Amino acid sequence: MYVAYLGPRGSFTHQVAHQAFPDAELLAFANITEVIKAFESGQVDFSVIPVENSIEGSVHETLDYLFHQAEIHAVAEIIQPIAQQLMATSQGKDIEVIYSHPQAIAQGKQYIREHYPHARIEMTASTAYAARYVAEHPDEAYAAIAPHAAAEEYGLEVIAQDIQEIDENYTRFWLLGKEAPKIQLPSQASKVSLALTLPDNLPGALYKAMSVFAWRGIDLTKIESRPLKTALGEYFFIIDADNSQPDLVVYSLKELTSLGISYKILGNYLVYKAR
Template identity: 40%
Template sequence: MNEPAAYLGPRGTFTHEAAQALFPEPHFQNTPCDSIPDVLTAVDRGEFNFGVVPVENAIEGSVNLTLDWLVHHVDVRITGELVYPITQNLMVHPNHAGRPLRGFTRVVSHPQAVAQCRSHLRKHLPEARVSYVDSTAEAARHVAAHPEEAWVAIGPRSAGALYGLSILESGIQDYPNNFTRFIAVGNAWDHPLADPAGMKSSLLVTLPSDFPGALHQVLASFARLGVNLTRIESRPTKKKLGTYHFFIDAEQGAEESAIDKAVGEVESRGCHVRRLGSYPCYSFDKINGMRPVDNGL
């Protein structure tokens, strides 16, 4: 098959690992892009059949850039989801592998990775200056390029392997149950190795501005029809202060028609509903032939 799939790069990042899990080579050809908007725009223009971007982290919450770009800038379908376990690592140049933690002067990583490890850093590297870069892979490259400096990078083990770093500590994230949700966008596809763990539908609901209690009635429609909502989140419409879109994720079980009925009820109350996609959901540890590795955002 070898179909093209874009992902938020560069190589050696957490999204790269997720893209390899969702679109494994040689069945697909994964290509890095510089930013989330670049990935979504390239898929929207038909330059790639598929794309992979992060949408939510268990510690830091939603990736607002992904949500806003889906609403305001592109018209692409969500076609898959991967929930990916995250293990953050402290990585150093081999020249400094024996140095005690408090001997390092700088921590380099992506802001999300630093945020996921903030308590650990405050406790074990309180004097180290934090420098932010565009990706965890860039952090690893930066540390590797300065062997004379006592610097440490935070990121996935794959980034350390790519740039020849040593793992000083593993599992430094502040919370053990740390996961990132990645979504696939673009054309419909079938995973060549794994069966999905379930199905989900994502909706974007915009409420009428002069309808008191509209959100309550929206949620009541899904509840009355037995549709389990796994996520609801508001984002500004960017048109008027105090007006919002609501992202809603719903489990899609045997009674798929219940979602259609609920949407019909919601629309009958004057709400606008945009269907972002109905898609399979994958758990990384169930993907055949693969094992969990260090990953994240």
């Protein structure tokens, strides 16, 4: 079995992929789009991608590609606790440049502002790529924000621990595949994720779409708008709904159709908690 993940080794996505598929051949890709395309092209059996962080919100590259360009679904979700570490090739360096993924930089921006106000920030495709780049330039005044696993993987020293602004920091990861895998982690819930496109001539369209779920007692855990990329002011809406009673969800989708509201299923999955 082959599984694609956002690499290189030592990233949070790599940790999730290893926990979900401990015996699989894990293949690293440089960015989220390439990870998705690896499954789309049949190169791998599953792809592991980040979809939302509890501090910084949705990963738009993931959601936009799945809505606009792909006909593939999330078949499982894994929630990974996130702790960000500041690391360098040695302690005591006068850090001039800090590298990391935009989400990790955003999660640690308060610490950086307080302790390294003059450091230049450089974005990378993943936290692990940042750590590897710093390790490859030991004579430079560089640091990276990345997980502990990246420090171990690339021989870096952690110079500041747990720099994320909020202790309760989690990231949702979706597993893209043809069918649900067998995962040896505790499951917490069953959910379905939808992208809704509302008709222009339906007054109160968003309210009516939400009421389809509300009056059936279906809990919505996420509602977010994203640009349709057609014209200014036109959006599609992403919702996550509890799917513990799938028959009710099916009836809800039929009612959406009767109202003229289009939907695309982004995922139908069990939610697991990573170690």
